[in-house]
Amino acid sequence: MRELWTRSVGGGALTVYETNELYGEKGAFRALRFADGAVQGAVDLNDPARIVLEYPRAIMHLMEENDPDYESVFVIGHGVGTMGQALKDKRCKIAEIEEAVLDASRRFFGYALDNVVVGDGRAALAGESDEAYDYIVLDAFTDEGTPRHLTSLEFFRLCRRKLHPRGGIALNLIGRGEQNERIRSALTTLQQEFPYTRAFRLPSPGSADLQNFVLIGRSAPIRCQLRAMAGFVDVKLAPGRIVRDPSVEPFPPYAP
Template structure:
């Protein structure tokens, strides 16, 4: 492993950029952004920089293209290495990123060249946007602990609904242990309190209890998708959970 960048901030935690000769069982040349050496947040295949390595951005793109084929306006919370915003360069895209280091890292080490990234809390920045302005809101925000909990509450989901067009949708990339995970159950229950239609998908793992990417979408119209276009994600139906509100002690950071 070759380390290109390493920094620890008392507010935002540790970030590391490194290169390896294999990733997830594939040999080649890869550049990785991680909170630590074992928690990759973004990966670039240096031999094919336009390739989307992770499955979840491919699945998100499929959901967007299938649900609203002619979409144009997208708001993304969480930049990472810029995989999704870069792929949407022919659309009108705004990005919110809370960690100022990530914006610079995405440019310096991963070639993200757009000037559409605002640094600040995603919820605060979204509140400043006009109502009914977006076809999609994409939540792909992680800290070293998990997705910030004020981005999973009923109040936040109602804010998202206000910012979406009538036919728009909210798509979230989360991390959990499948449909029985109490947080995943709570997020889906809370989302259903705001949006008429919801769909959940997981990327199956060999071990049943292993953490995995979970996509959850909320919309005001029926959600369409083709399973063969979901990059390995399969539909799941989490059981009912509790309602997440801003003052819910279980989700206080």
């Protein structure tokens, strides 16, 4: 591994590096890594147009399968710009809280589109017109995981207002196994606002390994072709608690 760039962000480190192996795949990769070691985005240097990570491919399939004519997407969390680049032919707006992430995406990953605002994604979404978007995609992380104010009941109510009635929200989350309280609580809270939801998990060799989960909520039944889900499988999660904003109800500590 060869580090190209590092910055201190929010008490942790943000690093761009190159490697000859990524998640068991041999090749030439450039990746963005946060303090917890999780890869937040990557490009294949031999095929820069390829979407390397599985979760953006799964989310793209869910959006296309359920609304082939969708035109507009609001994305919270920029990373290296994978979603923004994939959606360059749509009306796409992206919110990224860390300016250093946007700078890294432009300098090291070739992101050249002018559709990213720097700031809190929830606040940026609140400023949008009601029913403005076909989809909202949540892909935001800190060193403690997805910020809780982005999985609360009040946040999902805001999303419903900003979505077209046929629209939906897709979330990329990370947790250890199907019993992870944060994942279960996010899904349970999502179900309070969206009558149709599904959860998908990307299997990993160890049950204690960090795994990607993709959740989706809509007002209509959710279709998918599992062969197009980049390895994600359907999963049934036990109920969790309903997450509220701190101003409504202080957050109790999550279980490990």
